[in-house]
Amino acid sequence: MNEEIKHGAWRELTEKQLLEIRADAAEKYKEYKAKGLKLDLSRGKPGPDVLDISNGMLDALETYRAEDGTDVRNYGVLDGLPECKKLFSDLLRIPAEQIIVGGNSSLTHMYNTYAMLYLFGTGRGPWMKEEKIKILCPSPGYDRHFGLSEDFGSEMIPIPMLEDGPDMEMAAELAANDPSVKGIWIVPLYSNPTGSVISEEKAFMLANMKTAADDFRILWDNAYGVHHIWDEHTPPDIISLCEKAGNPDRVFYFFSTSKINFPGAGVGLAASSPANIRQMKAHLSMQTIGFDKVTQLKTVKFFEGNAENIRLHMKKIAEALRPRFELVLKTLERDFSGTGVLSWSPPLGGYFVSIDTMPDCAKAVVAMAKEAGVTLTGAGATWPYKKDPKDSNIRIAPTFPVLSELEQTMELLSLCIKLVSVDKLLEGRK
Amino acid sequence: MNEEIKHGAWRELTEKQLLEIRADAAEKYKEYKAKGLKLDLSRGKPGPDVLDISNGMLDALETYRAEDGTDVRNYGVLDGLPECKKLFSDLLRIPAEQIIVGGNSSLTHMYNTYAMLYLFGTGRGPWMKEEKIKILCPSPGYDRHFGLSEDFGSEMIPIPMLEDGPDMEMAAELAANDPSVKGIWIVPLYSNPTGSVISEEKAFMLANMKTAADDFRILWDNAYGVHHIWDEHTPPDIISLCEKAGNPDRVFYFFSTSKINFPGAGVGLAASSPANIRQMKAHLSMQTIGFDKVTQLKTVKFFEGNAENIRLHMKKIAEALRPRFELVLKTLERDFSGTGVLSWSPPLGGYFVSIDTMPDCAKAVVAMAKEAGVTLTGAGATWPYKKDPKDSNIRIAPTFPVLSELEQTMELLSLCIKLVSVDKLLEGRK
Numbered sequence: 001m002n003e004e005i006k007h008g009a010w011r012e013l014t015e016k017q018l019l020e021i022r023a024d025a026a027e028k029y030k031e032y033k034a035k036g037l038k039l040d041l042s043r044g045k046p047g048p049d050v051l052d053i054s055n056g057m058l059d060a061l062e063t064y065r066a067e068d069g070t071d072v073r074n075y076g077v078l079d080g081l082p083e084c085k086k087l088f089s090d091l092l093r094i095p096a097e098q099i100i101v102g103g104n105s106s107l108t109h110m111y112n113t114y115a116m117l118y119l120f121g122t123g124r125g126p127w128m129k130e131e132k133i134k135i136l137c138p139s140p141g142y143d144r145h146f147g148l149s150e151d152f153g154s155e156m157i158p159i160p161m162l163e164d165g166p167d168m169e170m171a172a173e174l175a176a177n178d179p180s181v182k183g184i185w186i187v188p189l190y191s192n193p194t195g196s197v198i199s200e201e202k203a204f205m206l207a208n209m210k211t212a213a214d215d216f217r218i219l220w221d222n223a224y225g226v227h228h229i230w231d232e233h234t235p236p237d238i239i240s241l242c243e244k245a246g247n248p249d250r251v252f253y254f255f256s257t258s259k260i261n262f263p264g265a266g267v268g269l270a271a272s273s274p275a276n277i278r279q280m281k282a283h284l285s286m287q288t289i290g291f292d293k294v295t296q297l298k299t300v301k302f303f304e305g306n307a308e309n310i311r312l313h314m315k316k317i318a319e320a321l322r323p324r325f326e327l328v329l330k331t332l333e334r335d336f337s338g339t340g341v342l343s344w345s346p347p348l349g350g351y352f353v354s355i356d357t358m359p360d361c362a363k364a365v366v367a368m369a370k371e372a373g374v375t376l377t378g379a380g381a382t383w384p385y386k387k388d389p390k391d392s393n394i395r396i397a398p399t400f401p402v403l404s405e406l407e408q409t410m411e412l413l414s415l416c417i418k419l420v421s422v423d424k425l426l427e428g429r430k
Numbered sequence: 431m432n433e434e435i436k437h438g439a440w441r442e443l444t445e446k447q448l449l450e451i452r453a454d455a456a457e458k459y460k461e462y463k464a465k466g467l468k469l470d471l472s473r474g475k476p477g478p479d480v481l482d483i484s485n486g487m488l489d490a491l492e493t494y495r496a497e498d499g500t501d502v503r504n505y506g507v508l509d510g511l512p513e514c515k516k517l518f519s520d521l522l523r524i525p526a527e528q529i530i531v532g533g534n535s536s537l538t539h540m541y542n543t544y545a546m547l548y549l550f551g552t553g554r555g556p557w558m559k560e561e562k563i564k565i566l567c568p569s570p571g572y573d574r575h576f577g578l579s580e581d582f583g584s585e586m587i588p589i590p591m592l593e594d595g596p597d598m599e600m601a602a603e604l605a606a607n608d609p610s611v612k613g614i615w616i617v618p619l620y621s622n623p624t625g626s627v628i629s630e631e632k633a634f635m636l637a638n639m640k641t642a643a644d645d646f647r648i649l650w651d652n653a654y655g656v657h658h659i660w661d662e663h664t665p666p667d668i669i670s671l672c673e674k675a676g677n678p679d680r681v682f683y684f685f686s687t688s689k690i691n692f693p694g695a696g697v698g699l700a701a702s703s704p705a706n707i708r709q710m711k712a713h714l715s716m717q718t719i720g721f722d723k724v725t726q727l728k729t730v731k732f733f734e735g736n737a738e739n740i741r742l743h744m745k746k747i748a749e750a751l752r753p754r755f756e757l758v759l760k761t762l763e764r765d766f767s768g769t770g771v772l773s774w775s776p777p778l779g780g781y782f783v784s785i786d787t788m789p790d791c792a793k794a795v796v797a798m799a800k801e802a803g804v805t806l807t808g809a810g811a812t813w814p815y816k817k818d819p820k821d822s823n824i825r826i827a828p829t830f831p832v833l834s835e836l837e838q839t840m841e842l843l844s845l846c847i848k849l850v851s852v853d854k855l856l857e858g859r860k
Binding site for chain 2: 043045046048051054058059061064071072073074075076077103104105107108111115118119126128129144147148150151152258262263264265283285286287288289290291292293294295
């Protein structure tokens with residue numbers, strides 16, 4: 001295939017030219033299929049080589065005494081070891097007393113917080129007692145946020161996800177006029193899946209906007225807070241913004257070390273206003289006598305109690321991940337730049353690359369890849385109710401496979417996109 | 431004081447004799463107070479020497495690969511590593527597929543289950559949507575069970591706790607006639623605080639009794655399932671009993687290794703019918719991507735995957751705890767046998783000794799001990815709403831202090847009981 005065809009807008013190609021692209025891709029696809037691949041680009045999990053960077057965690061425990069003498073083997077310390085809270089306070093610039101360090105999953109903190117809002121509410125009675133609860137869902141977004149809201153029966157309203165955060169005009173209008181609109185999911189830094197960063201302006205609007213529900217809540221999942229790949233960005237300080245706006249209780253903040261050291265044995269945290277933290281602790285005290293403090297102390301010891309060491313550690317992780325992201329972007333650029341059949345923005349950091357096919361092509365691409373042994377995140381997964389209205393968004397999670405596997409996977413994905421796109425273009429001409 | 435007075439029924443003593451006991455105890459109490467003690471008999475937590483028995487847990491991880499190759503450092507495995515489920519399946523004789531192994535706290539499993547019942551229900555709609563939910567609470571019982579029910583706003587109905595379990599006549603009648611009676615808390619083996627064991631008959635009744643609510647649930651907290659002190663007992667197999675009774679979904683079963691190895695870094699589990707487990711996993715999958723698998727694998731490695739090793743391990747723990755229990759019982763026997771001012775039954779095992787003062791004395795005893803530096807579990811804590819109708823029950827938790835400290839504590843407690851009892855007897859004569 002000549003370069004001209006490859007990088008021309010495919011809409012303007014002749015049927016013959018399109019069939020040429022098709023034939024070429026179909027042959028290569030057949031070859032890949034014959035290889036019996038078994039590759040997985042579906043979940044944002046670190047590869048073994050990335051986990052190895054943190055193996056020091058496994059034997060970081062020189063003592064089972066915390067700084068204040070607490071025996072971490074025993075019961076107690078509801079909201080986290082003081083030195084562990086301090087470490088994250090330094091890292092995230094949130095007062096330690098506004099942080100609860102818990103078990104290994106920040107998703108569990110989110111679920112608990114959501115359950116607290118449904119069961120008890122924050123001052124305005126339980127959400128469960130209201131006729132309808134609506135949650136604003138910037139889309140494409142994180143499938144597990146949407147799954148969580150769906151589990152509680154919240155009505156999810158998709159909001160366009162733009163380059164600098166959600167469409168705030170739409171969000172503000174919905175929140176201002178509908179008292180059943182109770183919250184919004186936000187991944188402020190390196191959003192899942194688009195890898196964008198919310199602007200200071202939009203964060204300011206979220207903190208300050210008038211809401212018909214006076215218990216409107218921002219669910220601020222800073223999952224990739226220090227997960228740079230290239231340049232380092234910092235998310236807006238939403239806790240201070242809400243406080244200054246006179247809405248201190250508006251935000252619940254989440255973070256974890258899942259992608260800093262171990263997803264299966266790290267620590268998650270929740271942060272919020274002093275009043276919210278008080279309420280969370282009151283319920284938490286009925287829920288546990290204390291989270292796993294051995295892991296908390298290990299985390300502190302591994303980073304020598306110094307937030308700067310987490311930043312240095314994340315540079316090593318970025319070095320391991322960067323070639324993977326570059327490979328994905330290079331392949332997309334090589335095969336689809338100028339073709340008009342695929343759009344994507346390079347993520348600013350984080351864990352994913354988000355691509356958009358032509359309308360009504362994503363499901364077909366994912367199915368075709370699956371047939372050749374490559375599992376992608378289900379098409380639609382990045383939208384509430386798994387319903388992508390355009391059937392175009394696909395989330396690529398390049399962090400797990402080694403480069404050689406990732407290369408194969410991307411080659412195959414590329415072929416699938418070509419085949420489905422050409423068919424779609426030809427179909428449109430009938 | 432002569433032996434005759436000490437062991438006569440104090441009700442029959444003359445005022446002069448009572449004043450003699452009082453003077454003697456008051457002087458000794460003053461001496462203890464002067465020592466400035468700072469001792470804690472309030473919580474059922476293991477002492478450092480008991481924890482030391484499990485220190486092998488801390489470096490039990492020779493590999494981060496589970497048997498099936500799963501990397502325990504990474505995401506995944508919602509309901510627990512297969513070998514960890516098998517270990518507890520062997521130990522508790524519950525099918526592995528009916529077990530969910532989670533984080534370090536079985537209380538968290540209980541709270542999650544309770545939250546699931548309130549938010550979603552099990553087939554009959556959410557408890558939250560019903561006007562009133564009543565829970566039967568055998569009392570004295572475990573304060574954290576009652577705190578949990580209170581957190582959700584359940585109405586707690588105390589049921590007398592007898593030597594072989596709750597007063598089942600009362601429980602069965604309430605459950606049969608009132609559809610808002612939705613559940614009952616049970617600690618089947620070595621109950622907290624009385625150390626009794628529920629009989630097969632009573633467990634059979636619980637599984638078979640007619641309930642007005644067809645979503646009546648038994649919250650079966652087998653917290654001390656292998657925690658023998660003297661003879662070994664086995665709790666009734668409630669899961670099979672419910673299954674045979676045609677009420678397979680009636681029971682939720684809880685267990686943890688908190689008092690087997692580390693309260694601060696063990697594993698908790700929930701077990702139930704296949705249908706309940708299916709529902710629990712569906713919600714759990716929205717709550718976490720997987721619990722801490724490093725601790726799960728450590729648990730398996732520490733016990734070499736063999737349930738028998740847990741039983742042997744518990745014998746070592748019993749050896750460490752037995753002298754503490756014997757000291758408590760010896761002191762009670764020495765000072766109060768035959769006096770008629772204090773009653774207690776030696777526990778069959780577990781973690782506590784439960785004593786009953788004369789009516790309206792428990793609070794005064796706890797306050798007096800506190801004044802001399804000894805913290806006891808708050809009087810009333812063993813009853814719903816912390817309201818002991820007779821103000822007589824006190825829970826002694828002898829597992830934490832070393833013997834010398836426990837001896838001082840028991841001497842002081844004994845003096846407090848004497849002083850308060852004599853005052854109460856004298857007051858009655860005015």
